[in-house]
Amino acid sequence: MDTFKFMKDDWVKEKGGSQLMQVDEYQVVETTASQNGSTSLPLTRRIFSGKVWCTWVNKNKAVVTQPFWEDDLEPATYRQAEIHAYPSLNQTL
Numbered sequence: 001m002d003t004f005k006f007m008k009d010d011w012v013k014e015k016g017g018s019q020l021m022q023v024d025e026y027q028v029v030e031t032t033a034s035q036n037g038s039t040s041l042p043l044t045r046r047i048f049s050g051k052v053w054c055t056w057v058n059k060n061k062a063v064v065t066q067p068f069w070e071d072d073l074e075p076a077t078y079r080q081a082e083i084h085a086y087p088s089l090n091q092t093l
Helices: none
Strands: 011-014 021-035 038-057 063-069 073-075
Touching: none
Parallel strands: none
Antiparallel strands: 011 021, 011 073, 021 038, 038 063
8 A cells, every 4th residue: 555645635845846736646557477477367466656647837837737756745734925816807997
């Protein structure tokens, strides 16, 4: 059983970095193994690959989703100064 450092929607950043990102999902891969050396009944399992997909908005306002090694990430704290507020488009003057 895998133990994950982060959960979906956790805020993270690369170690030593400042880009605030949100955990989207864990990458899993399928592996095939033989039971007791028999190739007639292969066992297929889904396991955690070690990569976490994170999403953020870059400086060009484009949404980016990219995989990172879980060990290269650290928890990020929420800071109001890093959130850009935009006025609502439905406001009346």
